[in-house]
Amino acid sequence: MANPSAVCNGHLHYHQKQNNLLKSGISKKNGITKGIKKNGVSNGSLSKKAFIEHFEQAPMYVAVLTFVGFGVGTIFGYLRDFMRAWGLEKRNIATEREQQKDFVPLYQDFENFYTRNLYMRIRDNWNRPICSVPGPQFDLMERVTDDYNWTFRFTGRTIKNVINMGSYNYLGFAETDANALKTVAKELQKYGTGICSTRQEMGTLDKHVELEKLVARFLGVEDAMVFGMGFATNSMNIPALVGKGCLILSDELNHTSLVLGARLSGATIRIFKHNNIQSLENLLKDAIIYGQPRSRRAWRKIIILVEGIYSMEGSIVRLPEIVSLKRKYKAYLYLDEAHSIGAVGATGRGVVEYFGMNPDDVDVLMGTFTKSFGAAGGYIAGKKDLVDFLRTHSHSAVYATSMCPPVAEQIIRAMKCLMGLDGTTQGLQRVQKLGKNTRYFRRRLHEMGFIVYGNDDSPVVPLLLFMPGKIGAFARRMLEKSIGVVVVGFPATPITESRARFCVSAAHTREMLDTVLNALDELGDFLHLKYSRYSKSAHPELYEESRFELED
Amino acid sequence: SLQEKEELIEEWQPEPLVPPVSKDHPALNYNIVSGPPTHKITVNGKECINFASFNFLGLLDNEKVKNAAQASLKKYGVGTCGPRGFYGTFDVHLELEERLAKFMRTEEAIIYSYGFATIASAIPAYSKRGDIVFVDEAACFAIQKGLQASRSNIKLFKHNDMVHLEQLLKEQEAEDQKNPRKARVTRRFIVVEGLYMNAGDICPLPELIKLKYKYKVRIFLEESLSFGVLGEHGRGITEHFGINVSVIFL
Numbered sequence: 097m098a099n100p101s102a103v104c105n106g107h108l109h110y111h112q113k114q115n116n117l118l119k120s121g122i123s124k125k126n127g128i129t130k131g132i133k134k135n136g137v138s139n140g141s142l143s144k145k146a147f148i149e150h151f152e153q154a155p156m157y158v159a160v161l162t163f164v165g166f167g168v169g170t171i172f173g174y175l176r177d178f179m180r181a182w183g184l185e186k187r188n189i190a191t192e193r194e195q196q197k198d199f200v201p202l203y204q205d206f207e208n209f210y211t212r213n214l215y216m217r218i219r220d221n222w223n224r225p226i227c228s229v230p231g232p233q234f235d236l237m238e239r240v241t242d243d244y245n246w247t248f249r250f251t252g253r254t255i256k257n258v259i260n261m262g263s264y265n266y267l268g269f270a271e272t273d274a275n276a277l278k279t280v281a282k283e284l285q286k287y288g289t290g291i292c293s294t295r296q297e298m299g300t301l302d303k304h305v306e307l308e309k310l311v312a313r314f315l316g317v318e319d320a321m322v323f324g325m326g327f328a329t330n331s332m333n334i335p336a337l338v339g340k341g342c343l344i345l346s347d348e349l350n351h352t353s354l355v356l357g358a359r360l361s362g363a364t365i366r367i368f369k370h371n372n373i374q375s376l377e378n379l380l381k382d383a384i385i386y387g388q389p390r391s392r393r394a395w396r397k398i399i400i401l402v403e404g405i406y407s408m409e410g411s412i413v414r415l416p417e418i419v420s421l422k423r424k425y426k427a428y429l430y431l432d433e434a435h436s437i438g439a440v441g442a443t444g445r446g447v448v449e450y451f452g453m454n455p456d457d458v459d460v461l462m463g464t465f466t467k468s469f470g471a472a473g474g475y476i477a478g479k480k481d482l483v484d485f486l487r488t489h490s491h492s493a494v495y496a497t498s499m500c501p502p503v504a505e506q507i508i509r510a511m512k513c514l515m516g517l518d519g520t521t522q523g524l525q526r527v528q529k530l531g532k533n534t535r536y537f538r539r540r541l542h543e544m545g546f547i548v549y550g551n552d553d554s555p556v557v558p559l560l561l562f563m564p565g566k567i568g569a570f571a572r573r574m575l576e577k578s579i580g581v582v583v584v585g586f587p588a589t590p591i592t593e594s595r596a597r598f599c600v601s602a603a604h605t606r607e608m609l610d611t612v613l614n615a616l617d618e619l620g621d622f623l624h625l626k627y628s629r630y631s632k633s634a635h636p637e638l639y640e641e642s643r644f645e646l647e648d
Numbered sequence: 649s650l651q652e653k654e655e656l657i658e659e660w661q662p663e664p665l666v667p668p669v670s671k672d673h674p675a676l677n678y679n680i681v682s683g684p685p686t687h688k689i690t691v692n693g694k695e696c697i698n699f700a701s702f703n704f705l706g707l708l709d710n711e712k713v714k715n716a717a718q719a720s721l722k723k724y725g726v727g728t729c730g731p732r733g734f735y736g737t738f739d740v741h742l743e744l745e746e747r748l749a750k751f752m753r754t755e756e757a758i759i760y761s762y763g764f765a766t767i768a769s770a771i772p773a774y775s776k777r778g779d780i781v782f783v784d785e786a787a788c789f790a791i792q793k794g795l796q797a798s799r800s801n802i803k804l805f806k807h808n809d810m811v812h813l814e815q816l817l818k819e820q821e822a823e824d825q826k827n828p829r830k831a832r833v834t835r836r837f838i839v840v841e842g843l844y845m846n847a848g849d850i851c852p853l854p855e856l857i858k859l860k861y862k863y864k865v866r867i868f869l870e871e872s873l874s875f876g877v878l879g880e881h882g883r884g885i886t887e888h889f890g891i892n893v894s895v896i897f898l
Contacts, residue, residue: 222734223733237739263736264730272721277726302682384656385656494789497764582735
């Protein structure tokens with residue numbers, strides 16, 4: 097109890113003891129231990145961390161109705177094409193000039209069937225222009241269409257303070273706070289806006305050298321190299337690392353930049369099922385035993401391409417198992433942390449830290465600065481030999497311009513903030529806030545009964561919509577309630593699994609998340625989106641009160 | 649058998665991930681530039697006159713540009729945090745596209761965030777497997793990558809050699825006569841640059857236009873170096889030769 101001599105602190109002591117009692121009391125209960133550990137620093141062993149991922153299947157009637165929906169859309173599409181061919185309806189698609197009428201047509205009629213008939217109907221949900229910083233709230237420009245989405249017209253009004261659940265603003269660095277951007281403004285004044293030359297010619301500024309050293313320090317590796325664009329980092333460096341006679345094993349759901357890089361390299365590509373270690377092991381065994389397909393020679397190199405967080409699923413890669421496989425079969429691992437750098441891990445260092453592993457286990461660490469750091473560009477980090485090789489042989493170093501100085505400065509400031517080098521704990525606070533927001537958001541969505549894919553700790557939250565008709569309705573109604581969401585359908589996702597994807601950010605406050613969740617609740621009832629068969633009780637706080645107290 | 653399989657797995661040794669690079673490779677020891685790269689540039693501590701950057705109009709140091717950039721920094725922050733499709737389109741993007749279209753006197757324009765990726769993405773968007781592309785030999789690396797990604801049939805012609813190009817087009821036409829059904833669906837393109845990065849000379853556009861109408865091919869014109877440089881107002885090679893820009897496909 098409180099020391100009677102320390103009267104002024106007496107109340108405080110008592111309060112603390114009470115809290116401690118509560119904490120130790122809870123740890124004795126089963127199952128709640130994990131809740132405490134999740135908030136703290138990772139302990140380094142996988143067994144203590146619960147790897148919970150959900151990929152619930154929808155009930156059968158949903159799949160049937162989805163196909164029926166697409167079937168109806170296709171029938172109407174044929175009907176409209178017929179009417180257009182006979183001149184009964186206007187042709188709004190781009191047409192050739194008079195002199196070029198007898199050239200081979202650019203667009204085959206059937207290739208664009210999907211675009212013309214299905215995509216055009218709900219086209220107003222994409223490419224929405226905004227006119228403010230893409231922070232937790234932004235201003236949308238209002239646009240109306242007179243002819244069913246073929247052309248748009250701006251009314252000139254803006255919709256203010258729309259809650260932003262679509263931008264990749266995980267740590268909230270997309271801000272216009274003049275104090276925070278002081279150094280960026282200074283660099284802009286000093287260096288100007290561009291570089292105008294490639295890396296190997298006059299393109300390396302002292303800023304780049306500083307940035308590379310900082311990135312290497314942040315990740316805990318020997319050296320790093322930065323590039324001007326995240327997409328281009330993948331598509332130009334994979335061809336430099338592998339060539340003909342090598343084997344690439346890539347995940348089913350890898351991003352287009354990885355697929356493009358793999359295709360451009362000329363190596364053989366084999367695909368394993370998403371996050372399925374068994375399938376990967378089978379492929380590795382077959383590859384080593386049987387060698388190249390026709391000549392039966394041994395492969396020169398085997399490289400495994402995975403991503404940290406998959407942007408359409410929200411699932412996290414199973415890194416420990418893949419690393420153990422890699423060691424056993426002597427393959428190389430290329431990890432693309434576009435979404436996970438800064439977003440997962442106790443101090444924001446990505447999936448390597450999330451699983452408590454050594455960054456030396458991964459051969460090539462790649463990431464982008466667009467998402468968590470609020471800038472543009474990409475990096476590749478690893479051992480010094482690797483980075484030296486890339487400096488000389490990467491296509492981007494020789495032919496493409498380097499990153500511009502103000503952007504480099506923004507990354508430097510964001511990274512220093514994250515690492516705590518600028519003297520505040522703001523970076524760590526942001527990471528922890530993101531973690532709290534993610535877990536709260538996902539938990540509430542599960543309770544409400546939506547089907548949500550992905551790992552419990554990933555800030556990318558896909559909510560399944562399934563039916564094509566609901567895609568348009570969902571996005572438009574959320575906009576009416578002043579919430580901006582992103583919906584995705586075919587071809588970015590499988591045809592039956594269209595979804596709405598939320599990106600939780602550290603800049604979102606509890607009130608904003610509550611607003612969004614209430615709107616989702618209403619809309620879910622209205623559109624019948626609550627497909628989940630495993631919905632938890634709607635009032636868990638009646639018996640899990642302690643969880644709420646500990647989280648704050 | 650299982651035993652043999654285990655042995656094979658253990659014996660196999662891959663190549664090292666990267667071949668070792670000699671320590672004194674010229675690209676490893678960068679020329680570090682400190683300070684802004686304008687017409688005078690400070691390399692490795694020494695001040696030199698800059699003949700190496702692509703700063704043709706000298707706009708890197710312009711005060712107006714810098715002030716506009718500062719204003720946009722205050723309003724929009726640094727990054728866009730999203731692709732064009734998902735709330736990454738700003739009103740400034742749209743304004744820039746409109747202005748570009750008006751300046752170049754075309755119907756519409758589209759902008760990309762990375763120069764290299766522009767032509768490397770535009771070519772595979774139109775030219776698919778089975779189409780035919782005639783390319784100059786001295787085309788820059790970005791065009792080569794775009795062609796490789798598009799998987800079309802590529803036919804190279806000698807640099808700025810219109811005779812050779814005509815020869816290739818004639819051969820193609822002869823083949824078309826043999827198989828008219830296929831010819832009706834394969835698209836044909838010519839990819840040229842306004843100002844060649846590798847060779848430094850200009851392409852002969854008027855002759856290309858004549859070939860275009862005679863053999864029915866579409867022209868991709870890549871003007872990354874000639875934009876702002878050639879022509880009276882800086883509209884590029886079409887203004888330089890006095891040709892109507894709607895003749896060019898892209």
